Amino acid sequence: MTAFDTLWPTILDVGRHAGTGGYRRFAWSDADLTLREWFAGCAEQRGMDVEVDRNGNMWAWWMPKGWTGDPRDAFVTGSHLDSVPDGGAFDGPLGVVSAFAAIDILRERGVVPAIPVAVAAFSDEEGARFGVACVGSQLSTGALTADRARGLRDADGITLAEALVRAGRDPEHLGADPRLAERVGVFVELHVEQGRALDLVHAPVAVASSIWPHGRWEFTFGGEANHAGSTRLADRRDPMLAFASSVHSARTEAAARDAVATFGKVIVSPNGANAIPSRIRAWLDARAADEATLTALVDAITAEARRHAGADSITLDVLTESLTPIVEFPEEPRARLTRALSHLGDIPVLPTAAGHDAGILSALVPTAMLFVRNPTGVSHSPQEHAEMSDCNQGAVALADVMADWVTA
Numbered sequence: 001m002t003a004f005d006t007l008w009p010t011i012l013d014v015g016r017h018a019g020t021g022g023y024r025r026f027a028w029s030d031a032d033l034t035l036r037e038w039f040a041g042c043a044e045q046r047g048m049d050v051e052v053d054r055n056g057n058m059w060a061w062w063m064p065k066g067w068t069g070d071p072r073d074a075f076v077t078g079s080h081l082d083s084v085p086d087g088g089a090f091d092g093p094l095g096v097v098s099a100f101a102a103i104d105i106l107r108e109r110g111v112v113p114a115i116p117v118a119v120a121a122f123s124d125e126e127g128a129r130f131g132v133a134c135v136g137s138q139l140s141t142g143a144l145t146a147d148r149a150r151g152l153r154d155a156d157g158i159t160l161a162e163a164l165v166r167a168g169r170d171p172e173h174l175g176a177d178p179r180l181a182e183r184v185g186v187f188v189e190l191h192v193e194q195g196r197a198l199d200l201v202h203a204p205v206a207v208a209s210s211i212w213p214h215g216r217w218e219f220t221f222g223g224e225a226n227h228a229g230s231t232r233l234a235d236r237r238d239p240m241l242a243f244a245s246s247v248h249s250a251r252t253e254a255a256a257r258d259a260v261a262t263f264g265k266v267i268v269s270p271n272g273a274n275a276i277p278s279r280i281r282a283w284l285d286a287r288a289a290d291e292a293t294l295t296a297l298v299d300a301i302t303a304e305a306r307r308h309a310g311a312d313s314i315t316l317d318v319l320t321e322s323l324t325p326i327v328e329f330p331e332e333p334r335a336r337l338t339r340a341l342s343h344l345g346d347i348p349v350l351p352t353a354a355g356h357d358a359g360i361l362s363a364l365v366p367t368a369m370l371f372v373r374n375p376t377g378v379s380h381s382p383q384e385h386a387e388m389s390d391c392n393q394g395a396v397a398l399a400d401v402m403a404d405w406v407t408a
C-alpha cells in the first residue's frame with residue numbers, strides 16, 4: 001500500500017449521496033464539518049499543528065526543527081474539500097489527500113525540511129451553497145469583502161454569517177489575512193484535470209501554464225407574447241428564434257477560435273406551451289486562451305445575436321455579469337516544478353478553463369498547479385474519475401516537488 005492508497009479511502013463515505021453516488025459536501029454543512037475533523041485528524045496523526053484562519057481555511061503545519069515564531073516563506077500545498085451538488089470524489093480532495101501523502105513519502109525518504117511546510121484546505125471553493133466561488137481564498141486575499149460574504153444566502157435563505165454561527169464560528173472574524181503574503185513562499189495545488197488533455201497525450205501528470213480568462217454575460221431578447229395558434233407566422237415577434245440562432249452562432253464563433261461558449265441557463269417568459277414568448281433571458285458563459293480572444297469571441301457572438309434579433313424585430317440587451325482576467329502561473333515556480341519532475345520526461349504544460357484557489361492566491365503569492373489525468377475528462381459529476389495508479393504518481397510527483405523546494 002502506498003501513502004496515497006492508505007489515506008484515500010478514509011474520506012470516500014463522507015457526504016456521498018446513496019441515490020446518485022455523487023458528493024454533496026457543501027460549505028459548513030455536516031459533511032463539511034466531518035471533513036474538517038478528518039483534516040485535523042490527519043494533521044494530528046502526523047504531529048502537525050492545525051490552524052483554522054479567520055476565514056475558516058485550514059492549515060496543518062510541519063515546521064523545521066528549532067524553528068521559533070511565525071511561519072515564513074512556507075511551501076504550501078493542498079486544495080479544497082467541498083463539492084458541487086453531486087460532484088465527483090476527486091475535485092478538491094485529491095489535492096488535500098495527495099498533500100498529506102506527499103508528506104508521508106518525504107518522511108519515509110528521510111527528508112528534513114529546512115523551511116516550514118503546510119497542507120491547506122480552503123473553505124467553500126465551489127460556491128455550491130452560497131453562489132460565490134473560492135470564498136475562503138477570496139476573503140483572505142481581500143478579493144471578497146467580509147460584508148458581502150456575511151450577507152451571501154443559500155437556497156434556504158440562511159446567510160453565510162448564520163451558517164458560520166451554527167458551525168461554532170464567529171463571522172465577525174472574516175476578512176483579508178495580512179499574514180498570507182509573508183507566510184506563503186509558494187502555493188502548489190494538485191488537482192484532477194477537468195478535461196482530457198492528459199489522456200490525449202498519454203501522460204499521468206501535467207504542470208499548469210494558465211487559467212483561461214472567463215466571464216458571464218446576460219442576454220435579454222425582447223419580443224411580443226401572443227397566441228401560439230392564432231397568430232400568423234408573418235405577424236410574430238418571437239424572441240425564441242433569435243435566441244436559438246444565437247446559441248448556434250456561439251458554438252460556431254467559439255469553434256473558430258479554439259474557445260468555448262455555452263448558453264447554459266435560460267428563463268422564458270411567460271413560459272407557456274401555447275404562448276409565443278415575450279422575453280428570453282439567457283446567460284452566456286465564455287472562456288478562451290487569452291483576453292483578446294475572449295473579447296473578440298463575445299463581441300462576435302453579440303454581433304451575431306444583434307443580427308438575428310434585428311431580422312425578427314426583436315430587442316436585445318447584453319449585460320456583463322462577471323469577467324475574470326487570465327491567471328498566468330509565474331515562470332519561476334513553474335520552471336522549478338518542471339525541473340523537479342524532469343525524471344518523468346517531457347512533462348506536459350497545460351492551461352485550464354476551470355477556476356481554482358491557486359488562481360485567486362496568485363494575486364498575492366507565487367502559485368503553481370499540478371494536474372492528474374482524468375481519462376474521461378468528466379468533472380462536477382459522480383462519473384468523475386482518476387485511476388489509482390495515476391493518483392499515486394501524482395502524490396509522488398508532489399513529494400518530488402516538495403522535496404526539491406524544502407531542502408534547497
Ligand SMILES: [Zn+2]
Nearest residue numbers: 091092125191
Ligand atoms: Zn476543484
